[in-house]
Amino acid sequence: MLRATKVRIYPTAKQRQHLAQSFGCCRFAWNYALNLTNQTYKATGKGLSRFAIQKEITNLKKEYEWMKEPYSQCLQVVALNLSRAFINFFEGRASFPTFKSKHGKQSISYPQNVSLVENGLKFPKIGMVYAKIHREIEGTLKTVTVSRNFQGHYYASIVAEDGKETPEKSADGKAIGIDLGINHFAITSDGSKFNNPKWINKHERNLKAKQKRLTRREKDSNNRNKTRKQVARVHKKISDCRLDFHHKLSRRIVNENQVVCVENLAVKNMVKNHNLAKAISQVGWGQFCTLLKYKCEWEGKVYQEVDRFFPSSKTCNVCLNQVRSLTLDLRSWRCEKCGTNHDRDINAAKNIRDEGLRIISSGTGEIAYRPSVSRDRRGRKTATVSQFDG
Numbered sequence: 001m002l003r004a005t006k007v008r009i010y011p012t013a014k015q016r017q018h019l020a021q022s023f024g025c026c027r028f029a030w031n032y033a034l035n036l037t038n039q040t041y042k043a044t045g046k047g048l049s050r051f052a053i054q055k056e057i058t059n060l061k062k063e064y065e066w067m068k069e070p071y072s073q074c075l076q077v078v079a080l081n082l083s084r085a086f087i088n089f090f091e092g093r094a095s096f097p098t099f100k101s102k103h104g105k106q107s108i109s110y111p112q113n114v115s116l117v118e119n120g121l122k123f124p125k126i127g128m129v130y131a132k133i134h135r136e137i138e139g140t141l142k143t144v145t146v147s148r149n150f151q152g153h154y155y156a157s158i159v160a161e162d163g164k165e166t167p168e169k170s171a172d173g174k175a176i177g178i179d180l181g182i183n184h185f186a187i188t189s190d191g192s193k194f195n196n197p198k199w200i201n202k203h204e205r206n207l208k209a210k211q212k213r214l215t216r217r218e219k220d221s222n223n224r225n226k227t228r229k230q231v232a233r234v235h236k237k238i239s240d241c242r243l244d245f246h247h248k249l250s251r252r253i254v255n256e257n258q259v260v261c262v263e264n265l266a267v268k269n270m271v272k273n274h275n276l277a278k279a280i281s282q283v284g285w286g287q288f289c290t291l292l293k294y295k296c297e298w299e300g301k302v303y304q305e306v307d308r309f310f311p312s313s314k315t316c317n318v319c320l321n322q323v324r325s326l327t328l329d330l331r332s333w334r335c336e337k338c339g340t341n342h343d344r345d346i347n348a349a350k351n352i353r354d355e356g357l358r359i360i361s362s363g364t365g366e367i368a369y370r371p372s373v374s375r376d377r378r379g380r381k382t383a384t385v386s387q388f389d390g
Contacts, residue, residue: 001164001298002142006157009121009131009146018126019146019154022070023106029057029067029078031099037082047086053079070108071124077109107147114144121156131156138162150232167300171360173258177353179312179345180265180288182279186249187345189353197245199238200282207234242284250291254299260292261356263312264305304356312348312355316340 011019033056037048048056057075061067067075088094115122116137120130121144139162147155177189185196200207210231217224253260267286271277289305296303306312315322321337331344 001162001166002159003139003162004157004159005133005135005137006155007131007133009129009154009156011126011129011154015126015129016154018069019108019148021066022074022108023148024102025067025070026074026078026108027100027102027106029060029075030082032060033057033079033082034097034099037086050079050083053082071110071113073111073113073124074108077111081109105147105149107145109143109145111143114141116141121158129156149236151229151236166297169300169302171259171302171357173301174256175259175261175353175357176253176257177261177349177351177356178253179349179352180263180283180285181345182276182283184345185245185283186288187349188253189346189349191346193345194249196283197241198282199241199245200278203234203238207231207238210234238282242282243287246284246288246291250288250295253292254295254301257301259302259304259356259360260296261304261306261353262289262292263310263352264308266308302360304360306352306355306359310351310355312351313344315347315351316342317347317350317354 033048033053036056037053041047054076057079061075082097085094085097089096110123113124116133117128119133120128122128123144123146137158137160139160141158141160143159145157145159147157149155175189179187181187182196184193186194210227214224214227214231217227265285267280271280273280293303311322314324314326316335316338318340319335319338321335323333323336326333326344332342333344334341
């Protein structure tokens, strides 16, 4: 089973210079190959294969002497990544590949000849680089990706094969449904509500001051570069706090449950609502679900997604009666058929759990049933439910 571990590395000044040259060469190779692929497609209606891209990169090394500076396998990985990017685009998993900028995050991949040594990692053409390895890395190293963020910090993402087989999934045990929200980050079917820490709001004043200072700096000046790193440091703090919260909460949920059911949310469509875009972007639902999914796979537990169109909030989890409309301002409601009083979010989490278990028991892996909804031509549907009093 493949396991990835991200560690902080501390290259020397000479090693940082070599990495900067490698970043630039791989970025140039990517942009050149992407532009050539686009031109070839416009001219012939077909793109370039991975092997054709590798051949073009080899020709670049003959044309430009400085292209021989990085490790040769790092350049060959560029062809693999670009071909994979096009495959992901045509299969609908990602957007169209874009050109890389020297001002963004930089990364290169070493597919082989990287080894673990005492207190660090040994790279080809670089030698030993000190690394802060916070946990034991078991198995054979497959790929090591070195990256540099906006602050100038260097990291190594180590993918290793530990030789263990993936545990068989079993749905025997406690099941839980999770309804993701904004006021509360997560609401579970057992009645637990986890507050949204709102990380950006806590650092907004500091971030605003530094961004204002950045706009007043002269372009391409040393002071602007220093201020840019200060802004990046605040953003890194926010992302680290979010990731720490997601790791702790996902670990707790996976440890306590055997089946985890969540909604398959279309976050990209939801952020088009400008009133909620900032609030939705800062909670990081996608990252949280990704952590839940791979932790369930590691533990042999079941992670099940429910279709985003499943009416989890509008359906009574007791009698399955579905109301016609339920506005966002109604946080609690009473079922007109059975008279049960519902907390909107907890009811949704219970329905997500039940629907996830139905999908699992069917054995087909199908998504939730999407009933056809016919709207009144005269406009929006009116609310037909009453708010629950205390």
